Amino acid sequence: MDALLHMVEKHGDLKSLIQDWSSVYSIMDSVNGLTSLRGKKPLFSFGIISDIQYADIPDGLSFLGVPRYYRHSIAVLQRAVKQWNHHRNLKFAVNLGDIVDGFCPKEHSLDSVSRVVNEFEKFNGLVRHMIGNHCLYNMPRSKLLPLLKIPSIDGCAYYDFSPTSGYRFVVLDGYDISAIGWPEDHPKTQQALKFLQDKNPNSDKNSPDGLVGTERRFLMFNGAVGEEQLRWLDSVLCDATNLKQKVVVCCHLPLDPGASTEESLLWNFDEVMGVIHKYNCVKVCLAGHDHKDGHSIDSHGVHHKVFEAALECPPGTDAFGYIDVYDDRLSLCGTGRIESCDMHFNH
Numbered sequence: 299m300d301a302l303l304h305m306v307e308k309h310g311d312l313k314s315l316i317q318d319w320s321s322v323y324s325i326m327d328s329v330n331g332l333t334s335l336r337g338k339k340p341l342f343s344f345g346i347i348s349d350i351q352y353a354d355i356p357d358g359l360s361f362l363g364v365p366r367y368y369r370h371s372i373a374v375l376q377r378a379v380k381q382w383n384h385h386r387n388l389k390f391a392v393n394l395g396d397i398v399d400g401f402c403p404k405e406h407s408l409d410s411v412s413r414v415v416n417e418f419e420k421f422n423g424l425v426r427h428m429i430g431n432h433c434l435y436n437m438p439r440s441k442l443l444p445l446l447k448i449p450s451i452d453g454c455a456y457y458d459f460s461p462t463s464g465y466r467f468v469v470l471d472g473y474d475i476s477a478i479g480w481p482e483d484h485p486k487t488q489q490a491l492k493f494l495q496d497k498n499p500n501s502d503k504n505s506p507d508g509l510v511g512t513e514r515r516f517l518m519f520n521g522a523v524g525e526e527q528l529r530w531l532d533s534v535l536c537d538a539t540n541l542k543q544k545v546v547v548c549c550h551l552p553l554d555p556g557a558s559t560e561e562s563l564l565w566n567f568d569e570v571m572g573v574i575h576k577y578n579c580v581k582v583c584l585a586g587h588d589h590k591d592g593h594s595i596d597s598h599g600v601h602h603k604v605f606e607a608a609l610e611c612p613p614g615t616d617a618f619g620y621i622d623v624y625d626d627r628l629s630l631c632g633t634g635r636i637e638s639c640d641m642h643f644n645h
């Protein structure tokens with residue numbers, strides 16, 4: 299408000315003030331909490347959270363000894379939804395996957411998934427979910443996808459949507475080819491098991507022992523984008539290019555070694571990036587799974603942003619945020635362990 303009064307003083311009369319209307323508009327938006335510090339109004343904004351991995355079980359540790367707070371993670375989600383609703387201007391929210399932990403006793407899987415979905419449903423907007431390995435430890439795709447309202451053909455969980463005419467979001471199914479989630483005798487399970495047999499010599503296919511560099515991604519808790527999904531991705535990106543849309547790709551599994559540990563990468567991140575790099579429309583890729591913050595800009599100028607897990611927030615701390623989308627950047631406003639950052643791109 300001070301800034302507005304200062305402008306009236308500066309201009310002296312209403313006519314010249316109105317000639318500077320864009321600045322007034324910008325200041326008024328700031329007063330309403332609608333703009334970034336730089337004063338430009340976002341085209342739209344959306345909420346973001348990853349790896350809640352809720353379970354009604356005592357706290358524990360990851361394989362590498364990182365504390366995991368299974369009960370607290372739903373409180374992180376509750377605070378996220380509160381923030382998103384308070385913001386009032388979020389077009390949708392993105393859940394990057396893994397809503398319930400694999401240690402959830404299986405007789406409680408349905409209850410636990412429903413509890414988390416109910417918390418998401420308190421958000422006054424649409425939630426765009428994707429599946430992660432922990433979701434699939436708890437439930438087969440046939441049960442999970444309807445609960446998460448994921449549009450699906452033949453059990454696949456990839457889809458796209460366009461929140462404004464200039465932007466397209468692509469949600470990838472990183473467990474399309476996977477040893478988890480499909481029935482045991484499904485051709486995709488068989489294909490994944492054969493792939494792991496060829497690529498990972500360890501008897502525990504979740505162990506990266508002896509694998510070097512990015513080979514360390516060939517683990518059972520990861521997966522791949524199949525041929526048909528790759529063709530679909532190509533056609534969506536071709537269409538987005540023709541429509542002059544900018545694209546944000548979301549996938550539970552990270553797509554760039556610069557933004558994530560090698561053990562977390564999509565098996566065929568290189569093939570997916572080969573399709574993405576054929577076009578100039580993809581500006582940002584968002585992922586979870588690694589549980590740690592990561593950010594890189596690849597050789598083609600595409601940003602890769604990986605998010606902290608809600609699961610690994612010590613009680614009372616948080617990991618969520620929202621993203622303001624502009625013509626030339628995505629601006630992440632993080633809460634708690636998620637640091638705010640700007641992801642600029644060329645037109």
Ligand SMILES: Nc1ccn([C@@H]2O[C@H](COP(=O)(O)O)[C@@H](O)[C@H]2O)c(=O)n1
Pocket residue numbers: 359360361362502504505506519561
């Ligand atoms: N460096 C690692 C990481 C994991 N594993 C195996 O994966 C399982 C799941 O790991 P979490 O981090 O989610 O606990 C774990 O039980 C190990 O079997 C591994 O071998 N080496």
Ligand SMILES: O=P(O)(O)OC[C@H](O)CO
Pocket residue numbers: 431432519559561562587588589
């Ligand atoms: O999905 P999780 O909990 O097994 O964790 C995956 C690891 O973060 C990958 O390095």
